[in-house]
Amino acid sequence: MNKPLIIAMDFKDRTAAESFLDSLDSFTGTPLFLKVGMELFYREGPSLVEAWKEKGHRIFLDLKLHDIPSTVQSAARQLAALNVDLITVHAAGGIRMMEAAREGLETGTPAADSVPDCVAVTQLTSTTEKMMQEELGIPAGLEETVIHYAVNAKQAGLQGIVCSALEAPAIKEHAGRNMKAVTPGIRMKEQDRNDQKRVVTPAKARNLGSDAIVVGRSITSAEQPWQTYQDMMKQWRGKQ
Ligand code: C5P
Numbered sequence: 001m002n003k004p005l006i007i008a009m010d011f012k013d014r015t016a017a018e019s020f021l022d023s024l025d026s027f028t029g030t031p032l033f034l035k036v037g038m039e040l041f042y043r044e045g046p047s048l049v050e051a052w053k054e055k056g057h058r059i060f061l062d063l064k065l066h067d068i069p070s071t072v073q074s075a076a077r078q079l080a081a082l083n084v085d086l087i088t089v090h091a092a093g094g095i096r097m098m099e100a101a102r103e104g105l106e107t108g109t110p111a112a113d114s115v116p117d118c119v120a121v122t123q124l125t126s127t128t129e130k131m132m133q134e135e136l137g138i139p140a141g142l143e144e145t146v147i148h149y150a151v152n153a154k155q156a157g158l159q160g161i162v163c164s165a166l167e168a169p170a171i172k173e174h175a176g177r178n179m180k181a182v183t184p185g186i187r188m189k190e191q192d193r194n195d196q197k198r199v200v201t202p203a204k205a206r207n208l209g210s211d212a213i214v215v216g217r218s219i220t221s222a223e224q225p226w227q228t229y230q231d232m233m234k235q236w237r238g239k240q
Contacts, residue, residue, distance in 0.1 A: 003211060003212065003236070003237075004033040004212050004213075005033065005202070005213050005215060005229070005232060005233055006033045006034070006035050006060050006182075006212055006213065006214045006215070007032055007033065007034055007035065007215060007219055007220070007229070008035045008037070008184070008214050008215065008216030008217075008220070009035055009036055009040060010037060010039065010040075010216050010217075010220065011039075011040060011220070012039065012043070013040070013044065014040070014043075014044045017040060020225070023225060023226070024226050024229065031055070031057050032057050032058070033057070033058040033059075033060065033085070033212075034057050034058070034059055034060065035059075035060040035062050035216075036048065036052075036059060036060070036061050036062065037062045038062070038063060038064075041061065041063060046082055049061065049082050049084060050082065053082070053083055053084075058085040058086075059082075059084045059086070060084070060085060060086040060087075061082070061086070062087070062088050063075075063079075063087065063088065064088045064089065064090055064121050065088070065089040065093075065101060066089065066090035066092065066097070067093070067097070068097070069093075069096050069099070072089065072093065072097050072100050072101050072104065073101065073103055073104035074104060075104065076089075076100070076101045076102075076104025076108065077104040077105070077107055077108030079104075079105070080104065080105045080107075080108030080109040080115065080116055081108050081109075081110065083113050083116075085117065086116055086117045086118070086119065086182075087101070087105070087116055087117075087118050087119075088119055088120070088121050088162060089118060089119075089120055089121070090120065091120035091121060091149035091152055091161070092149070094152070095152050095155055096156075098118075098120060098152065098156030098157075098158055099157060101118050101156075101158075102118060102156065102157045102158065105118055117159040117160070117180075118158050118159060119153070119158060119159055119160040119161055119162055120149065120152075120153035120156075120158050120162070121161070122145070122149040122150060122161055122163060123142060123145055123149070125164070125185070125196075125197065127142075132145065143167070146170075146171070147170060147171065147174045150163075150174065150175040150179060151174060153179070154175045154179050159179075159180050160179050160180025160181060160182055160211060161175075161179065161182070162182045162184070162214075163181055163182075163183060164184075164185050164198055164200075165181065165183040165185065165186070165204065165208045165209075165210045165213070166198055166200065166208065167181070168181035168183060168205075168208045168210050169209055172209055180211035180212065181209060181210050181211050181212075182210075182211065182212045182214060183212070183213055183214065184196075184213075184215075185197075185198060185200065186199065186200060186201070186213045186214065186218065187201065187218055188201060188202075188218060188228070188232065188235075189201070190204075192218070201235060202215075202232045202233075203236070203238070206236055206237075206238055213236055218232070
C-alpha cells in the first residue's frame with residue numbers, strides 16, 4: 001500500500017459511477033484507486049470490478065466480511081480471484097475469522113497476481129460508547145476496544161485497520177508502526193463535515209500517520225472533481 005488516496009465510489013449503479021469516472025478520465029486517463037462498497041457491488045457484481053481492473057484501476061472492495069471462519073475463508077478466496085487490491089473484514093468476527101480471511105486470500109490468488117491486502121473494521125463510527133456498552137454488551141471503553149481489535153487484527157496477520165486518522169497514533173503505538181491505518185473522514189476544510197462526526201484534512205491525516213485516505217463526497221460531489229482530487233493529492237503527498 002503506497003500511501004494511496006482512495007476514492008469512495010458511493011454511487012447507486014454503474015452508469016452513475018462511470019459517468020463520474022468519465023468526467024475525470026477526460027482530464028487524465030490516470031489509473032485510480034477506487035473503493036467499491038456494498039451498494040454498488042450488490043447491484044453490479046463482479047463484472048464491474050473486472051471491468052475497472054481491466055482499465056488499470058486498483059480496487060478496494062469494502063464488503064466488511066463477518067461470518068464463521070470457513071465461510072469468510074471461501075468468500076475471501078472468491079474475492080482474491082477477482083484480483084482486487086484491498087478488502088475489509090469485521091474485527092468483531094474474532095482472530096480465527098480474520099486468519100481465515102487471510103488464508104482465503106492467499107489460496108485464492110492466481111499465481112501471477114499479488115495477494116490482496118486485508119484490513120479490519122473495528123467499531124463502526126456509527127457506534128457510540130454508550131451504545132457499545134449498553135446495546136452490544138461490551139463493557140470496555142470505545143478507544144480501548146478499538147485498540148484491542150487492532151491488536152487482534154495484527155495477531156491474525158492482517159495488514160491494518162480502518163479507523164479515523166485521529167486514532168492512527170494510538171493504533172500504531174499499541175499494534176505497531178507496520179499496522180496500516182486506512183482512514184476515511186477526510187475533508188479539505190475541517191468544517192465541511194456532512195454526516196461525519198470527526199474529520200481531518202489530507203495534510204493532517206499525513207501528519208497523524210495515515211497510510212491511506214478514503215475520500216468520497218469531497219471529490220465525487222465537487223464542482224470540479226479532478227481539480228479537487230489534485231488539490232487533495234498535493235496536500236496528502238505533502239507538496240502544499
Ligand atoms: O463521502 P465521505 O468522504 O464521507 O465517504 C467516506 C467513505 O468511507 C464512505 O464510503 C464511508 O462509508 C466510508 N467509511 C467511513 N467511516 C468508517 C468506515 C467507512 O466514512 N468508519
